[in-house]
Amino acid sequence: MTGMGTFCLPTASETLEGYDSREYQGKHLLDIYDVNEEYSTVLTILRTKKPVANRCDRFKMKNGTTLTTINSGYPLIIDNYLYGAVVFESDLSVLKRLEKRTFNLEAYIGRTGPDGQAAMYTFDDIVHEAESMRELIHFAKKVSLTDSAILIVGATGTGKELVAQGIHSFSPRRYKPFIDINCSAVPGNLFESIFFGTEKGAFTGSVSKPGLFETANGGTIFLDEVNSISPEIQVKLLRVLQEKRFQRIGGSKYIQCDVRIISAANEDLNALIKQQKIRMDFYYRISAIKMDLPDLKDRSQDSLLLARHFLSELCKQYHREQVTIAQEVLAVFEQYEWPGNVRELHHVIEYAFNRAADDASIITLDCLPGYLRTLENEGCAASQCQDLKGYATEGSGTFDERMERFEYELIRQTLTANGGNITHSAQQLGISRQSLQYRMKKLNIYEW
Numbered sequence: 001m002t003g004m005g006t007f008c009l010p011t012a013s014e015t016l017e018g019y020d021s022r023e024y025q026g027k028h029l030l031d032i033y034d035v036n037e038e039y040s041t042v043l044t045i046l047r048t049k050k051p052v053a054n055r056c057d058r059f060k061m062k063n064g065t066t067l068t069t070i071n072s073g074y075p076l077i078i079d080n081y082l083y084g085a086v087v088f089e090s091d092l093s094v095l096k097r098l099e100k101r102t103f104n105l106e107a108y109i110g111r112t113g114p115d116g117q118a119a120m121y122t123f124d125d126i127v128h129e130a131e132s133m134r135e136l137i138h139f140a141k142k143v144s145l146t147d148s149a150i151l152i153v154g155a156t157g158t159g160k161e162l163v164a165q166g167i168h169s170f171s172p173r174r175y176k177p178f179i180d181i182n183c184s185a186v187p188g189n190l191f192e193s194i195f196f197g198t199e200k201g202a203f204t205g206s207v208s209k210p211g212l213f214e215t216a217n218g219g220t221i222f223l224d225e226v227n228s229i230s231p232e233i234q235v236k237l238l239r240v241l242q243e244k245r246f247q248r249i250g251g252s253k254y255i256q257c258d259v260r261i262i263s264a265a266n267e268d269l270n271a272l273i274k275q276q277k278i279r280m281d282f283y284y285r286i287s288a289i290k291m292d293l294p295d296l297k298d299r300s301q302d303s304l305l306l307a308r309h310f311l312s313e314l315c316k317q318y319h320r321e322q323v324t325i326a327q328e329v330l331a332v333f334e335q336y337e338w339p340g341n342v343r344e345l346h347h348v349i350e351y352a353f354n355r356a357a358d359d360a361s362i363i364t365l366d367c368l369p370g371y372l373r374t375l376e377n378e379g380c381a382a383s384q385c386q387d388l389k390g391y392a393t394e395g396s397g398t399f400d401e402r403m404e405r406f407e408y409e410l411i412r413q414t415l416t417a418n419g420g421n422i423t424h425s426a427q428q429l430g431i432s433r434q435s436l437q438y439r440m441k442k443l444n445i446y447e448w
Contacts, residue, residue: 041071045085049075120178123166126159127309130299136291137166143289144170149241151226151286152264154293157343160264161224163293168220173260176219179212184228191233193249196240202250213246213257226263226286227272234282241285261286296338296345303333303345310349311363323356325363332365332372348372408443411436415445 041052051074073087123137143150144167152160161180168178186194197211212221223229229237240246241261245254263286272278296303307325315322329352338344352367365373411425418424426436440446 041073041089042085042087045073045075045087046082049077049082051075120169120174121162121165122169126162126166127306128299128302129305130294130302132294132299133302136163136293140167140291141170143167145172147260148288149260149286150262150289150291151269152262152291152293153268154264154266155295155341156266157341158293158295159342160266160293161222163291164220164222164262164264167262168222168260171220171260173219177216178220178222179216180222180224181212182224184225188230188233191229192236195237196246197248197251199248199250202248206250208248211246211248213240213259214255216259217257218259220260220262223261223263223286225266227265227267227269227278231277231279234279238279238282238285263287296341300334303336303338304330306342306345307333307349310346311353314350314353320358321361323353323361323363326365328365329363329368332368336372404443407439408445411439411443411445 041055044055045052051072053072055071069089071087071089073085075085076083123141126133126137128134128137140163150164150167152163154160164180165178168174181194193206193209193211195211195213197214198206198209200206200208240257244258245256247254269278269283269287273280273283296306307330311323311325314320333345340347348369349363351369352363355367356363360367411429414425414429415422418428422436422440423433426433429436431439
């Protein structure tokens with residue numbers, strides 16, 4: 001084997017390794033590469049007479065350059081005689097190009113929207129059972145087929161942007177851009193340049209740049225927290241909405257625009273009109289269609305559906321076996337009013353998912369944030385009072401006998417609710433741990 005020569009493809013090896021292909025002719029491998037025989041793909045194939053697949057080699061060439069390659073090779077055997085080996089090698093730069101090409105191909109295949117547009121939500125992504133949401137989505141589908149301006153009003157976390165994206169995805173504009181912007185995050189002095197664009201020389205350092213109306217032409221602009229726009233900017237936006245044209249800052253020509261406006265607010269704009277924070281003419285221009293999103297507490301049956309949905313999505317994302325939610329946790333979810341609405345519920349499920357053990361198959365009360373665990377205890381105490389009334393008022397016996405039955409059932413249910421934890425049960429009952437242990441012994445409660 002040591003007398004075998006080396007041959008390479010001229011163009012590939014010259015590019016990859018910086019050699020003149022004629023330097024390979026008649027030379028042994030070790031004359032060209034400074035490599036240990038135990039870590040060379042070629043020498044391994046020659047030694048074992050077996051193929052090698054996807055092996056990483058790192059070696060230094062005689063010119064001092066270090067090269068890292070991924071190799072696959074095969075022995076050349078004719079009539080049981082080993083003539084040599086063929087090796088195909090790729091350096092890391094090639095692999096990176098292939099990785100990028102594969103990523104771009106997957107993105108292209110998976111893309112359903114137009115170029116430059118992020119993946120959109122549709123009405124099918126809105127998880128619901130409540131009749132109020134069913135009616136709202138039916139109405140939203142109907143108005144999405146028109147170009148009327150829409151105002152979506154709802155508390156924080158109710159899913160206003162989800163509905164807005166659903167309207168765009170269902171509309172004839174679905175193959176055009178959807179641009180969403182949080183108006184409260186836009187500085188007042190940059191509002192015009194962001195929305196209308198700029199011309200070079202309009203101010204120091206300015207360049208020719210299109211604004212949101214140009215970028216969204218033919219599509220939809222979603223103005224989130226529209227109630228935060230100042231009355232001065234409302235006037236300028238109103239002119240664009242009425243005339244369907246605008247000028248860039250520093251520009252002299254008008255630019256026509258065909259854009260649908262969907263706005264969202266987390267408070268009643270009529271109250272802001274009275275406070276002169278919202279212009280009446282601007283309000284009527286953006287609210288040809290007004291939609292009110294219900295709070296999660298007003299569609300309580302959806303909280304359980306959403307909780308299971310979010311948990312299922314997390315399991316898929318992190319390749320976990322499906323996890324269920326304990327009944328006592330679902331009871332807390334139904335009782336809680338969710339001031340943060342769907343967004344808060346999503347965060348609670350994500351917290352519980354991370355809090356649970358890696359091999360857990362069920363989300364229990366101890367996985368919930370502290371404020372919800374406290375709520376569970378309060379709820380149990382309230383329900384216990386209702387259930388225990390019968391033990392004190394029904395049946396025969398003296399006062400002491402009835403109170404003993406009441407005390408026995410109260411302690412038993414409290415221990416059950418706290419998983420047998422005496423310290424927590426005592427705290428919930430407002431007595432010391434020693435007092436609870438004494439009463440348990442007195443009442444023959446030993447199962448814990």
